[in-house]
Amino acid sequence: MxxxxxxxxxxxxxxxxxxxxxxxxxxxxxxxxxxxxxGLSGLLPQLFTFTTTT
Numbered sequence: 001m002x003x004x005x006x007x008x009x010x011x012x013x014x015x016x017x018x019x020x021x022x023x024x025x026x027x028x029x030x031x032x033x034x035x036x037x038x039g040l041s042g043l044l045p046q047l048f049t050f051t052t053t054t
Contacts, residue, residue: 009038
């Protein structure tokens with residue numbers, strides 16, 4: 001999962017940079033969506049791993 005995020009982050013940053021140059025009002029929305037996506041992608045694997053102690 002971490003390898004996929006490493007590949008996706010520069011592409012998302014490039015896309016957001018281009019969109020911000022074209023439409024500066026989108027800055028707040030793009031940053032908030034990006035932060036939510038990164039936060040969820042970091043938390044979801046932790047939520048679905050079950051550790052059992054025997």
